[in-house]
Every structure is written in C-alpha cells, then in structure tokens.
Amino acid sequence: GIQVEQSPPDLILQEGANSTLRCNFSDSVNNLQWFHQNPWGQLINLFYIPSGTKQNGRLSATTVATERYSLLYISSSQTTDSGVYFCAVGNSGAQKLVFGQGTRLTINP
C-alpha cells in the first residue's frame, strides 16, 4: 500500500520563527490533507491539497504531485501552533486515508 513519510519527527522553535514540514508519499494520490492536532486531541483540517499551492493566513502548503511530496510552511510561529501536524494521503487503490507518523512541533515563548 501507499507509504507516507513525514519529516522532521520533532521540531522545537522559538516564537516568531518560520518552519517547513515535509510529507513524502510513495504513489500517486488524489487526496492529500494536512491536519493539526492540538494538545487537547482536536484534529483540525488545515488544507486539502492534492496538488498546487494554498495559503491561509500564516500557513501555506504546496504539493508537487509529480514528485510525490508536499510541504507545509508556518510563518511567524505562535505558541498556539504547538501540537502534532499530520499529513494524510489517499488514492483510488488505497480507498482510505493513510496517515504519516506526524511532526511534533513545539513553539517556546
């Protein structure tokens, strides 16, 4: 089945810093979502981005489907950005979303 690899596994930054999270996948996809899971366990949709680029405030994402990777950019980090960021992908073969192991982001004040 499709494999999803996220990097880095852990990231610790100071407030105000910028960061880039990466998601590599092993097969063509027609679904790619980025989620933020906050410390209370809420899994929040950030982007649905099987291809192209999207921006939402301080967050943006780019998926290069032909090269099988996606990037999530966080600018001017805030402590509320802390949590785990998951990339999840799907294709017609998998018939389900496959999650990566996540990147744990800690933003220190």
Place this chain on the structure above:
Amino acid sequence: DTEVTQTPKHLVMGMTNKKSLKCEQHMGHRAMYWYKQKAKKPPELMFVYSYEKLSINESVPSRFSPECPNSSLLNLHLHALQPEDSALYLCASSQAQGVLSNQPQHFGDGTRLSIL
C-alpha cells in the same frame, strides 16, 4: 467549531460494561468513518460507512460494533472491551465515498475512552 459532533467527550468504563459512542454531522455527507488513535500515534481507520452501508471493516474485533441508523448519525457500540482499547476515538465524514480517496475528511473532537 467542528461540524462533526461526538458524544461523550470522555468515557470511563469497566471491562464488562456496554456503552455507545455517538457521532453526528449535518453537512449532507454520505460517508462516515471511525478511527482509533493511541497516544503518540496517527489515527488508524476502523470502519467506513458509505450511504449508510458498511463498506470497510479494518479487521476490527467484534467487541466494537458500528451502526449507521441514518445518513447523519454514526454509532460505535462497545462491549467487553480490554484495557488496551483505551484510546481517543475519532469520527469523520466526507462528501461521498464513490471514489473515497478524493474527498476531504472532516473530523470530530473525539471521545477519550478509558477502560478500567
């Protein structure tokens, strides 16, 4: 605010109890999902319902019994659970499962389940 509502938020039960988790969405979505998430791990798919019919069961033990009474509701009936079943249970929905994979999934806030 999440558009997928799960109740209860927390549940503590003994191994001999029977309880149910509930999930509701009013987005007109026709595919609904149950996931299980252990600490420091990604969510794992348990069940998928498409147009109120069970379409995927990821080899889940029979002590977990899903039910989809209508297109807006999804239940997970629990009986004779084990301590290792303690986890966060997440419900999700998406517009349709026709080609399941190309629809964004929307998650509820989860039920945190503890088995004594």
